[in-house]
Amino acid sequence: MTVKVRQLIAGSFEESHSECWLDVVDPATQRVLAQVPCTTDAEMDRAYHSAREAFQTWRNTPVPTRARLMFRYQALLKEHHDELATILSKESGKTFEDAKGDVWRGIEVVEHACNVASLMMGETVENVATGIDTHSYVQPLGVCAGITPFNFPAMIPLWMFPIAIACGNSFILKPSEQDPMTPVRLAELFMEAGAPAGLLQVVHGRKEQVDWLLTHPGIKAISFVGSVPVGRYIYTTGTAQMKRVQAFAGAKNHMVVMPDANRQTVLNQLVGAAFGAAGQRCMAISVVIMVGSAKDCLPEFTEIAAKIRPGAWDDAGSAFGPIISKSARQRVLGLIEAGKREGAECLLDGSACSVEGYSDGNWVGPTIFANVTPEMSIYREEIFGPVLSVVCVETLEEAINLINANPYGNGTSIFTSSGAAARKFQHEIEVGQVGVNVPIPVPLPFFSFTGWRASFYGDQHAYGKQAVRFYTETKTVTSRWLESDISTAVNMTIGLK
Ligand code: NAD
Numbered sequence: 001m002t003v004k005v006r007q008l009i010a011g012s013f014e015e016s017h018s019e020c021w022l023d024v025v026d027p028a029t030q031r032v033l034a035q036v037p038c039t040t041d042a043e044m045d046r047a048y049h050s051a052r053e054a055f056q057t058w059r060n061t062p063v064p065t066r067a068r069l070m071f072r073y074q075a076l077l078k079e080h081h082d083e084l085a086t087i088l089s090k091e092s093g094k095t096f097e098d099a100k101g102d103v104w105r106g107i108e109v110v111e112h113a114c115n116v117a118s119l120m121m122g123e124t125v126e127n128v129a130t131g132i133d134t135h136s137y138v139q140p141l142g143v144c145a146g147i148t149p150f151n152f153p154a155m156i157p158l159w160m161f162p163i164a165i166a167c168g169n170s171f172i173l174k175p176s177e178q179d180p181m182t183p184v185r186l187a188e189l190f191m192e193a194g195a196p197a198g199l200l201q202v203v204h205g206r207k208e209q210v211d212w213l214l215t216h217p218g219i220k221a222i223s224f225v226g227s228v229p230v231g232r233y234i235y236t237t238g239t240a241q242m243k244r245v246q247a248f249a250g251a252k253n254h255m256v257v258m259p260d261a262n263r264q265t266v267l268n269q270l271v272g273a274a275f276g277a278a279g280q281r282c283m284a285i286s287v288v289i290m291v292g293s294a295k296d297c298l299p300e301f302t303e304i305a306a307k308i309r310p311g312a313w314d315d316a317g318s319a320f321g322p323i324i325s326k327s328a329r330q331r332v333l334g335l336i337e338a339g340k341r342e343g344a345e346c347l348l349d350g351s352a353c354s355v356e357g358y359s360d361g362n363w364v365g366p367t368i369f370a371n372v373t374p375e376m377s378i379y380r381e382e383i384f385g386p387v388l389s390v391v392c393v394e395t396l397e398e399a400i401n402l403i404n405a406n407p408y409g410n411g412t413s414i415f416t417s418s419g420a421a422a423r424k425f426q427h428e429i430e431v432g433q434v435g436v437n438v439p440i441p442v443p444l445p446f447f448s449f450t451g452w453r454a455s456f457y458g459d460q461h462a463y464g465k466q467a468v469r470f471y472t473e474t475k476t477v478t479s480r481w482l483e484s485d486i487s488t489a490v491n492m493t494i495g496l497k
Helices: 041-058 063-079 081-092 096-113 155-166 181-192 207-215 228-240 263-279 292-307 326-341 396-405 419-428 464-470 488-494
Strands: 007-009 012-014 021-025 032-037 124-129 132-140 143-147 170-174 200-202 219-225 244-248 253-257 285-291 345-348 367-370 387-393 411-415 433-436 472-480
Touching: 007 041, 007 181, 012 181, 032 081, 041 143, 041 170, 041 200, 041 207, 063 081, 063 096, 063 155, 063 181, 081 096, 081 181, 096 155, 143 155, 143 207, 155 170, 155 181, 155 219, 155 464, 170 207, 181 200, 207 219, 207 228, 219 228, 228 244, 253 263, 253 396, 263 285, 263 292, 263 387, 263 411, 285 292, 285 396, 292 345, 292 367, 292 387, 326 345, 326 387, 387 396, 396 419, 411 419, 419 433, 464 472
Parallel strands: 143 170, 143 219, 170 200, 219 244, 253 285, 253 411, 285 387, 367 387, 411 433
Antiparallel strands: 007 012, 007 200, 021 032, 124 132, 132 472, 345 367
């Protein structure tokens, strides 16, 4: 019998009464692993009311108690690290090591949430006027919701609900319908850590369920991670409903290689950054800009890339897994075809890639295009596959201009041994996350994940101090206490005349 993915409502894991169920498919075999429901309106309503009720108590729960829940949760996540990675690998196709990294980056956010008391400290100024003091608190918003993508089914839900809940909110998570079992296991461990019923709800589905969350007047904030068209829709719809919204969207990340870069470092780092996780990372490098003679390393790079291969999650020899779905693979293949048609030089073509024993898998091998121009579809579109475009320019200035002309601004990096080149690049580049001799500069959770331009719609980013600001409201209190108002009895106690 097919496994039915459960939802978490009012503290219980339950099977939905929905009549609409979607298949969760193993992308390496097409085997149906489970079915996930489209949560019904009545169930969504119950989830909201339970979250609302839980918030009334949780907002008044002392902050050290809230932090202790996160400590217990962090310990459980570590204890179940391998188990979580196995579930994650099976449903997303990621290699086991990559899946462990996905879980680990989420655990680090929970560790950050343990520090919530310091993160929620307000500010104080004494004597803003004679005898008047001002101080501020940050207070939770209420019921918040999160909508997450398929490509990091552990890390991205953990970007959201631990911080929101540590701040005193309750949370409704709508994970990706393509790999919902990892988030449900995360929720089970959260309950096992001692979370009060109702604090976290997990509902499932697609647009209809997202629209329900976006338009419900009681939901105060929406956190979204996913593609650009959906991100724009979420941001415009959510803000039109007067909600606070942060929407992390797609990307096109460039790596600049200067002629003085350490060649071996470039070769090693670029392979992982371009093809790791089959290019299905919002921080993957999808364009490399070779400056001047840096392009001489291309033949050697192509040879290295030709040797790596995708494969099953539990095969230690797999460099990366399959594309998440048949339709996503078709889209990647369509873009590879467009690259050839539009005149780019295909140095390595992974479109006919196959893996022994997995004839039905959504495989695409490493693919490299040279002579790519900004007008081509492979340059303009986020491919989300193991496809690297190479652009050659003569100067760093040209590289910077090219990157700044691109609508996306998630991540970028420069490889060089010149401090001056690195300084110029980091200062002038209009991208939110910059690596210097680091290909995928994802900040740790005490910073924030700071995509810019078309890669992010909103104001406050994920994790770090910014997430605490996103999930809280600031209250500023100005008070005047006059000595003349002190009652006689108190005067005697504190020794005033
Ligand atoms: P997606 O936009 O298809 O789906 C994301 C979420 O939105 C899912 O939960 C999905 O059910 C829901 N959704 C899909 N269509 C919807 C619609 N029409 N209306 C409302 N909700 C809808 O994204 P995906 O394919 O799951 O994830 C890959 C994308 O996510 C890539 O574009 C990638 O760059 C992006 N991403 C961005 C970041 C970042 O931090 N910027 C991080 C990870 C992934």
